[in-house]
Amino acid sequence: MKNDILPQPDEPNDELLVARVVQRDVAAFTLLYDRYVHSVYAMAVYMLGAADAEEVVQEVFLRLWHKADQFEAGRGRFKSWFMSVVRHYILDKLRQRNQQQEQLIVADDIHQLLASVKDPLVDIEREVGLREDSTMVLQALQALPAEQRRALVMAYFGGLSQSSIAQRLGWPLGTVKKRIRLGMQKLRAALAPQEVSTEVKNRSTSE
Amino acid sequence: MDCQKIRELLEAYALDALEADEWAVVEQHLVSCPDCQRLANELKDVASLLPQALAEASALRPPAAMKQRLLQALDAETPADRPVVDNKPVRDPQPVVSPPSPPGSINGKSNNPLLGRFARPGLWGQRSRPVSVLALSILLIVSIFLGARLTIVLAKERALQAELASLFGQQELVLEVVDSDQTVKRILLAPEPRRSQPLPPYGKLYTRSDLPHVVAMVARLPHPPEGQAYHLWLTRQGRLELAGQMEVNEQGFSLLTFDADSDGPVYESAQLWLQPPGGAEPAGELILSWEAAE
Numbered sequence: 001m002k003n004d005i006l007p008q009p010d011e012p013n014d015e016l017l018v019a020r021v022v023q024r025d026v027a028a029f030t031l032l033y034d035r036y037v038h039s040v041y042a043m044a045v046y047m048l049g050a051a052d053a054e055e056v057v058q059e060v061f062l063r064l065w066h067k068a069d070q071f072e073a074g075r076g077r078f079k080s081w082f083m084s085v086v087r088h089y090i091l092d093k094l095r096q097r098n099q100q101q102e103q104l105i106v107a108d109d110i111h112q113l114l115a116s117v118k119d120p121l122v123d124i125e126r127e128v129g130l131r132e133d134s135t136m137v138l139q140a141l142q143a144l145p146a147e148q149r150r151a152l153v154m155a156y157f158g159g160l161s162q163s164s165i166a167q168r169l170g171w172p173l174g175t176v177k178k179r180i181r182l183g184m185q186k187l188r189a190a191l192a193p194q195e196v197s198t199e200v201k202n203r204s205t206s207e
Numbered sequence: 208m209d210c211q212k213i214r215e216l217l218e219a220y221a222l223d224a225l226e227a228d229e230w231a232v233v234e235q236h237l238v239s240c241p242d243c244q245r246l247a248n249e250l251k252d253v254a255s256l257l258p259q260a261l262a263e264a265s266a267l268r269p270p271a272a273m274k275q276r277l278l279q280a281l282d283a284e285t286p287a288d289r290p291v292v293d294n295k296p297v298r299d300p301q302p303v304v305s306p307p308s309p310p311g312s313i314n315g316k317s318n319n320p321l322l323g324r325f326a327r328p329g330l331w332g333q334r335s336r337p338v339s340v341l342a343l344s345i346l347l348i349v350s351i352f353l354g355a356r357l358t359i360v361l362a363k364e365r366a367l368q369a370e371l372a373s374l375f376g377q378q379e380l381v382l383e384v385v386d387s388d389q390t391v392k393r394i395l396l397a398p399e400p401r402r403s404q405p406l407p408p409y410g411k412l413y414t415r416s417d418l419p420h421v422v423a424m425v426a427r428l429p430h431p432p433e434g435q436a437y438h439l440w441l442t443r444q445g446r447l448e449l450a451g452q453m454e455v456n457e458q459g460f461s462l463l464t465f466d467a468d469s470d471g472p473v474y475e476s477a478q479l480w481l482q483p484p485g486g487a488e489p490a491g492e493l494i495l496s497w498e499a500a501e
Contacts, residue, residue, distance in 0.1 A: 026278070033274060039258035041269040046261060057269065058277050065281055076248045083255040087223075113264050137256040138263045155224035156257050162224050177219065184218035188253045 014078035021068040032082075033061055040086050046113075047090050047106050047157060056093070060086050091159040104168055107158030111150050114141055140190035148183035151176055210236075213243050221250035390415055395425070395477055395495035408459070410479055410495045412441075416471040421450070423463040425479060425495065428455045435481050439463060440489050442476040450477075452484065475499045 012028075014035070020028035040060055044053035064082065071081050094103060141149055154165045162180065166173040213236045219225050220233045237244045395410030410425035423439055431437060439450040453461040476498045482491030 026281070029281075030274070030278070033277070037269045037274070038262040038267075041273075042262035042265050042267050043258045045267055046265070054270070054273055054276075057273060058280060061277055062281065077252055077255075080248070080251040080255040083258055084223075084251070086258070110261060114260065137253075138260040141257075141260050152222060152257070155219070155222040156254060157261075160224065161226055162219055163226060165224070180222065180224060181215070181218045184221065184250060184253060187256075188250060191253060191256070 014082075015073050018068050018071050018078050019073075021065065029061075029065055032064065036082065036086075037061075039083065043086065043090055043157070046110050047094055052093075056090060060089055063089075087156070087159075094159065103158040103160060104154075107150075107154045107160070110157045111153040114138070114149060114153065115146060136191055137187065140187050143190070144183050144186055147171075148179045148186070151179040152183045152187075155180060210240060210243055213237075213240070214246065217243065217247050217250055220247060221254045223254075393474070393477060393497045395479060395497040397495055398493060408495060410477075410497075412474065412477045412497065414467075414472055414474070419466045419468070419470050419472065421465055421467055421472060423450060423453070423477070424461070425453055425455070426460045428459045428461070428494070430455060430459075431481055434483055435491065436484050437461065437494065438480050438482055438484075438486070438489070440478045440480060441474050443467075443472060443474050445475070447488065453479065 012031070014032065017028040017032050021032065037057065040057050041053055044056040048056060063085065071078060075081075091103075094106065141152075144152075150169075151165060154160050154169070155162070158165075160168065162176045163173055165171070166176045169176075171179075213233055216225060216229055216233050220230065225233065233247075237247055391414045393412040395412065397407045397409070401407050408425065408427040410423065413422040413424075414420075425437070428437065437453040437455065439453055441448055441450050450465060451463050453463050455461045477496065478489060478493060479495040480489045480491050481494050482489065
């Protein structure tokens with residue numbers, strides 16, 4: 001909107017915020033923090049334990065503050081880039097600790113949690129932080145057959161390759177590949193309308 | 208390798224579950240194939256939502272104090288933003304005065320262990336007494352300066368949080384009006400010279416072209432003096448009408464919702480006045496205004 005000259009437009013998109021973080025804008029940084037801290041914190045607690053979670057949160061957000069200029073807007077969304085940075089950071093720590101045993105336990109815990117939740121907890125803070133598409137993705141995940149969900153969780157949160165998953169779970173490699181493909185395709189299909197509306201919203205606010 | 212073969216690998220690629228050799232093949236292909244690259248990005252976007260699903264499913268809440276600690280660490284370890292702690296004068300041209308700090312603010316951080324963690328080694332070491340005193344005074348000034356900056360950032364943020372919290376506290380009507388592709392938004396600004404002050408008040412007026420609902424929000428306003436209230440006046444088709452009084456909360460935020468007598472009301476102006484209740488027209492002090500361009 002053309003008369004949108006305030007320093008705080010309603011909901012600036014991540015890419016705009018990260019550009020401002022590069023210019024040392026602390027307010028933009030805190031907005032990104034609010035958007036992502038739930039995800040980062042939950043990952044840190046589930047993958048490394050509550051005792052180390054705060055240190056991990058501090059470290060990855062300090063990295064964001066210092067290395068925001070490494071994000072290249074033309075190569076994808078901020079969310080993908082940042083969550084990938086966070087995931088690699090946490091997985092590296094996890095791998096330093098132990099062999100794949102711990103990665104398996106982590107992935108099992110997460111899989112059980114995702115499978116067991118019936119009603120996502122929604123409150124104001126969550127609405128503010130996670131509103132966009134998280135409920136959709138949780139519902140879509142829960143709608144997957146358990147084996148497909150398990151394969152995705154093993155890969156993403158356990159940091160295991162397809163052949164490692166096959167070996168650990170005693171599934172044929174072809175079955176693992178099929179489950180990962182189908183699971184991801186279903187998630188993508190479930191999220192598609194949501195993604196489109198987000199695009200529209202981002203476009204209309206940047207006009 | 209052709210696109211078809213690559214695409215069979217993209218789901219696992221997005222989840223980072225390929226073997227190293229497969230991964231290298233995919234990366235090489237993506238450099239020269241925008242279509243597969245686009246699909247890969249889409250799948251990566253899907254994968255990047257998994258942590259959000261985990262956060263949503265779990266009852267975990269990040270401790271609130273964690274954020275303050277992060278902001279303190281950030282301030283303390285960003286040399287580019289930090290006045291130099293040295294024997295040279297502080298370079299920042301801004302006058303260094305102690306700002307009034309609201310109760311519970313995080314000023315007076317000189318004892319903060321986090322600042323200590325990032326302090327330069329040797330700062331407290333083998334220095335002569337006058338130098339130590341000088342260093343101490345400068346440190347004190349720096350900590351006041353950092354405290355002031357942090358307070359401003361947190362205040363800005365509280366205002367925004369309050370705005371969002373109030374928003375979501377209301378019925379769905381507000382979201383319906385504010386968050387749609389039919390939304391028309393107008394910004395109310397303070398008249399000069401207040402507008403150029405730090406953190407001036409502002410307001411927003413939302414309408415929808417296909418509904419009668421109207422949502423008005425104002426933020427960063429002080430509590431009105433005794434016997435006065437904020438009044439929102441709107442002009443529509445040349446006719447002036449009082450939309451309502453706006454009661455600000457502790458954060459200086461207020462929300463007003465009402466229905467116009469037809470869908471898609473189009474306003475020519477919106478003004479917020481501070482005046483005694485019961486007036487038939489705007490009076491007192493003009494606080495915020497917006498006017499449609501000719």
